[in-house]
Amino acid sequence: MKHLGLVLLGLAVATFAAAAAQQQPVQVDDAAITSDHYPARLSDYRFFADLAKRTPAPRVIGYDLETALFSDYTVKQRFIYVPAGAKAKYDPAGAFGFPVGSALIKTFGYGEGASFKPLETRLLLRRASGWVALPYVWNAEGTDAVLKRAGTRLAVTFTDPSGKPRQISYAVPNQNQCKDCHALAGQIAPIGPKARYLNHNSQLQKLVAAGLLDRAPADAPRVARWDDPKAPLEARARAYLEINCAHCHNPAGAASNSGLFLELDRKAAVTLGIGKRPVAAGRGSGGREFAIQPGDAEASILIYRLRSTDPGIAMPELGRATAHDEGIDLLSQWIDSMPAR
Numbered sequence: 001m002k003h004l005g006l007v008l009l010g011l012a013v014a015t016f017a018a019a020a021a022q023q024q025p026v027q028v029d030d031a032a033i034t035s036d037h038y039p040a041r042l043s044d045y046r047f048f049a050d051l052a053k054r055t056p057a058p059r060v061i062g063y064d065l066e067t068a069l070f071s072d073y074t075v076k077q078r079f080i081y082v083p084a085g086a087k088a089k090y091d092p093a094g095a096f097g098f099p100v101g102s103a104l105i106k107t108f109g110y111g112e113g114a115s116f117k118p119l120e121t122r123l124l125l126r127r128a129s130g131w132v133a134l135p136y137v138w139n140a141e142g143t144d145a146v147l148k149r150a151g152t153r154l155a156v157t158f159t160d161p162s163g164k165p166r167q168i169s170y171a172v173p174n175q176n177q178c179k180d181c182h183a184l185a186g187q188i189a190p191i192g193p194k195a196r197y198l199n200h201n202s203q204l205q206k207l208v209a210a211g212l213l214d215r216a217p218a219d220a221p222r223v224a225r226w227d228d229p230k231a232p233l234e235a236r237a238r239a240y241l242e243i244n245c246a247h248c249h250n251p252a253g254a255a256s257n258s259g260l261f262l263e264l265d266r267k268a269a270v271t272l273g274i275g276k277r278p279v280a281a282g283r284g285s286g287g288r289e290f291a292i293q294p295g296d297a298e299a300s301i302l303i304y305r306l307r308s309t310d311p312g313i314a315m316p317e318l319g320r321a322t323a324h325d326e327g328i329d330l331l332s333q334w335i336d337s338m339p340a341r
Helices: 002-023 030-034 175-181 203-209 233-245 301-307 325-336
Strands: 048-050 060-063 075-081 103-110 117-127 130-138 145-147 152-159 165-172
Touching: 030 117, 060 203, 117 145, 117 152, 117 165, 130 175, 233 325, 301 325
Parallel strands: none
Antiparallel strands: 060 075, 075 103, 103 117, 117 130, 130 145, 152 165
16 A cells, blocks of 8 residues: 555656646747757747647747738748847837847748648747848648758649639748848848838737837838728838838849839839839840839839749749739739829
8 A cells, every 4th residue: 555655646746747847838949049050840949839839939929011021822920039138129110120049930831720731930040140041841740840951842732812723833942042032231131020010900019018129119110001902002012012022122132233122211213113224134024125114014024024933034033933913913003003204
């Protein structure tokens, strides 16, 4: 009986310990973010208390963008992590100033709610040396993702918003391609976490309340939503061009030699492509003369390249295997509405 009592006591202690462990919240592994090595699995970071359901760990806060980058009609689940004792610094114009140890987590997939099937998760990790970009590809069970620094392709079937079935070879970018899109003055930089993109649904205030952001001014800027018919046409078109194109098409970006700059605050018509001839007129021009031909979308190089899926013609060059029909329709309406020259 004494032996049985000891066994029962041991079981009780083990049960209590297991219960206590279950009550302890999962903590992000800060060392996995800041160290020089590259963790093999997404689970190694412990960003999620339940990885399969993408249930965030403490200080991992979900967010979305008022106007977001198009990526083959994928649904994106975005999260910000800032380590305890630190806060990102608000910036009215550029990306927030994230402290070392921060992470931006973006999962791409298809479906909504419980039917969401993740394909890849891209990480931006703020290390002492700067930002590091890493792609992770999910397993078929949706339980974890493995590092694919060389990128890969995935055969994907989905239904687009119009109800049209599509089959594509979905491209997970390699690490260098991640750097290309996020390059700013030779350094990797975030694109989405800016005041104007997050300033809706009280997201800025929620980040402040969670201790991840230092302030949220009442006069924070806000970008138009590209698919909001109530917003002015030009504001929607400019927002779409900025998020989809301006990360390269700016004076410090990968397309700085093009002379085509598409940031939201850009004013000069020719710099925006209106009546602008291309710097190099190869087959990417499609025989058209101007990036934007006012009053004639079909005569505009911009529309021609957005509509193409030919790797030597398509713009953006990375991140899509399909054309965004709805975005092209928006930009075509905007260009057609311009007075002809």
